Amino acid sequence: MLRLALLLGKLVRFLRRRHSGRSAGALVLALCPDFYSRLSVEGKILMVTGSVGKSSVAAAAVHMLRAAGLRVVSNCESRGLRTGTAAALVSVADCKGRFSCDWLVLEADGRISDAVLSLGKPEILLVTDLFPHHGPASCRSSALKSLIERAAGPDTRLILNALDPGMTDIQPALRHIRYGAAPKAGVHSAINLVGTRSLCPRCGEKLFYSSVFHHHLGQYRCDVCGTQTPPADYLLTDADMTSPAFAVNGVSFRTDLAAPHHYLNRPAATALVCEALNLPVEKAAELCADYHLDPAFYCETQLDGRRIVSLLCRSGNPISFDRGLEYVAARPETKTVLLYTEAAPPPMSADISWLYDTTFELLFKTAETVVCAGDGRLDTAARLHYTGIKRENILVCHDDSQLPAMLGATRGTLYILTGPIAAERIRRLLQKGGRP
Amino acid sequence: MSVRILLLYPEHMGLSGDKGNILALRHRLHTLGIRCEVTAAGIGDAMPFSEFDLIYAGNAPLSGLLPAMADMAPRAAALREAMDAGRIFLLTGSARCLLGGDLTLRDGTVAHGARLLAESHREVNRFTGEILATRPGLGRTLYLGCYDRVLETDAASERPLFQTVRGMGDKAAAIYEGVFKNNIYATYMLGPLLVRNPELLEELVEKLAGAQYRPRSEGFDTEAKAARLSLLEKKKR
Numbered sequence: 219m220l221r222l223a224l225l226l227g228k229l230v231r232f233l234r235r236r237h238s239g240r241s242a243g244a245l246v247l248a249l250c251p252d253f254y255s256r257l258s259v260e261g262k263i264l265m266v267t268g269s270v271g272k273s274s275v276a277a278a279a280v281h282m283l284r285a286a287g288l289r290v291v292s293n294c295e296s297r298g299l300r301t302g303t304a305a306a307l308v309s310v311a312d313c314k315g316r317f318s319c320d321w322l323v324l325e326a327d328g329r330i331s332d333a334v335l336s337l338g339k340p341e342i343l344l345v346t347d348l349f350p351h352h353g354p355a356s357c358r359s360s361a362l363k364s365l366i367e368r369a370a371g372p373d374t375r376l377i378l379n380a381l382d383p384g385m386t387d388i389q390p391a392l393r394h395i396r397y398g399a400a401p402k403a404g405v406h407s408a409i410n411l412v413g414t415r416s417l418c419p420r421c422g423e424k425l426f427y428s429s430v431f432h433h434h435l436g437q438y439r440c441d442v443c444g445t446q447t448p449p450a451d452y453l454l455t456d457a458d459m460t461s462p463a464f465a466v467n468g469v470s471f472r473t474d475l476a477a478p479h480h481y482l483n484r485p486a487a488t489a490l491v492c493e494a495l496n497l498p499v500e501k502a503a504e505l506c507a508d509y510h511l512d513p514a515f516y517c518e519t520q521l522d523g524r525r526i527v528s529l530l531c532r533s534g535n536p537i538s539f540d541r542g543l544e545y546v547a548a549r550p551e552t553k554t555v556l557l558y559t560e561a562a563p564p565p566m567s568a569d570i571s572w573l574y575d576t577t578f579e580l581l582f583k584t585a586e587t588v589v590c591a592g593d594g595r596l597d598t599a600a601r602l603h604y605t606g607i608k609r610e611n612i613l614v615c616h617d618d619s620q621l622p623a624m625l626g627a628t629r630g631t632l633y634i635l636t637g638p639i640a641a642e643r644i645r646r647l648l649q650k651g652g653r654p
Numbered sequence: 655m656s657v658r659i660l661l662l663y664p665e666h667m668g669l670s671g672d673k674g675n676i677l678a679l680r681h682r683l684h685t686l687g688i689r690c691e692v693t694a695a696g697i698g699d700a701m702p703f704s705e706f707d708l709i710y711a712g713n714a715p716l717s718g719l720l721p722a723m724a725d726m727a728p729r730a731a732a733l734r735e736a737m738d739a740g741r742i743f744l745l746t747g748s749a750r751c752l753l754g755g756d757l758t759l760r761d762g763t764v765a766h767g768a769r770l771l772a773e774s775h776r777e778v779n780r781f782t783g784e785i786l787a788t789r790p791g792l793g794r795t796l797y798l799g800c801y802d803r804v805l806e807t808d809a810a811s812e813r814p815l816f817q818t819v820r821g822m823g824d825k826a827a828a829i830y831e832g833v834f835k836n837n838i839y840a841t842y843m844l845g846p847l848l849v850r851n852p853e854l855l856e857e858l859v860e861k862l863a864g865a866q867y868r869p870r871s872e873g874f875d876t877e878a879k880a881a882r883l884s885l886l887e888k889k890k891r
């Protein structure tokens with residue numbers, strides 16, 4: 219069955235090569251449910267996990283490894299973690315399910331933990347953040363800690379976000395490498411998020427934050443037991459968000475990064491590549507020089523003279539949405555915001571909790587009009603109603619084909635906040651429908 | 655007129671979008687011209703329950719629930735006084751354990767609630783899902799919610815808040831869910847229960863607003879609920 223699944227999967231990938239590849243992945247997994255455990259990998263594994271930011275860290279690392287001339291296979295370029303991973307591996311495996319590469323870079327969370335674990339133990343495991351309550355269950359700290367525990371071998375090196383107190387006691391027996399940001403690199407309140415990380419992970423007393431770096435959390439200290447932000451081996455500095463440059467360990471990096479929450483992902487990717495290849499940071503800066511953020515994370519276009527910016531914000535994940543909302547709210551121009559939200563998958567389809575953990579209040583008085591679309595549109599509109607935004611400024615689009623017309627009646631820069639698949643669909647709709 | 659709400663243990667509990675309930679109450683009271691004052695109280699803080707019109711606590715994992723229960727249990731007398739005085743308690747998710755009896759954990763240790771409700775809880779494997787329910791004796795209006803819990807409950811001698819049409823009750827195979835006693839509304843449904851169920855919001859607001867209460871018109875929340883129910887109906891067919 220593996221051979222048939224691979225053959226048909228490759229065929230579907232070829233026929234639908236302009237699409238995301240998820241259909242090929244879904245087909246392979248339907249035909250061969252134990253697909254992952256039947257693959258044979260010859261190559262070292264880098265794994266990236268966390269509640270938020272794993273895709274962008276993995277994508278930057280993949281670029282840098284390829285720029286170093288290495289053969290890299292990764293699931294981070296596919297859409298949809300479960301089916302996307304299968305699709306990515308279908309395209310490289312031979313008819314017996316074997317493939318070889320220098321590095322297999324895997325983005326992973328609770329959805330595909332069994333799958334990725336069957337491929338082997340990672341040499342290096344990077345954890346972006348561990349949020350206990352935010353986002354889907356597969357991205358919460360309990361699911362991720364279980365994944366980390368099972369994935370890490372005795373020789374696995376762990377790269378951790380120094381700014382997250384949730385990482386304090388992760389696998390203490392393993393070698394830890396940390397990345398972080400200097401205290402003055404960017405101070406932001408992020409009250410909603412810090413409010414949920416306000417207790418010391420060791421003694422349960424109150425944590426004090428002297429600075430917070432754009433939702434990746436920050437410099438924390440517990441006055442009772444002394445737990446505090448550990449020093450970073452890869453330290454982000456000079457990220458003032460206004461110039462296209464920043465530094466890691468004093469080495470300057472050029473960047474096209476648009477939103478502040480993307481910055482900390484660069485020292486993370488740098489740490490991953492430097493540790494994997496035993497490179498100095500200067501070399502990583504060279505490898506990173508021509509890296510451009512995937513349009514799925516940030517895409518700026520003009521359509522008939524109107525500026526359209528789409529930002530990756532995943533439904534069900536308040537941190538992901540908060541980061542996008544913070545960016546949009548800080549833009550001074552007149553703007554319309556399209557929130558394209560999707561309902562949670564069963565059995566929690568009716569769960570709208572995440573909308574109330576997300577700081578939609580940021581749009582109050584900063585967005586002229588907010589358009590709600592997607593199957594979570596009415597729940598999102600109800601949430602917006604409690605932010606103080608006037609009802610007449612909240613539009614609900616019940617039919618996606620009407621989006622171009624509805625958006626056409628709005629003003630200013632159009633910000634689209636949604637997941638990668640919906641973003642592509644909306645961009646196509648707008649191009650087809652003319653000026654929004 | 656003003657309404658005072660006491661929000662319990664915000665650093666430990668209320669981490670599943672539960673703040674939606676406070677937002678909905680505050681917004682609705684505001685539309686009636688009623689000021690709404692929310693006071694937060696954490697472990698060790700003074701909690702003069704009887705001085706408040708509504709006391710609210712939201713869902714928490716066991717790591718947050720257990721310290722809150724330990725803090726709440728010694729306050730049983732003050733809680734009982736507030737309950738007898740008709741104060742409204744709204745407890746969503748695992749917060750119902752605060753006013754319940756014993757909670758027995760897997761390792762055999764027992765945490766004590768304030769014992770206002772004749773119910774006991776046990777730690778079990780995790781359940782997640784959706785509930786569709788009616789209110790016993792209160793017509794055929796359907797209520798919607800979700801649960802994500804590691805607890806089950808015996809509350810046979812208490813009046814249930816909901817009778818499930820779909821989804822799990824207090825424990826596996828139970829059709830009753832939650833407790834409705836005096837003005838205590840306790841349910842495993844988590845998150846923004848009052849947004850999901852505008853009828854329940856209106857019931858609480860009517861009690862809080864008294865003579866100033868006026869029925870409301872349709873809103874996005876009622877539309878969202880109707881759409882969800884219609885989707886469930888389609889799936890059933």
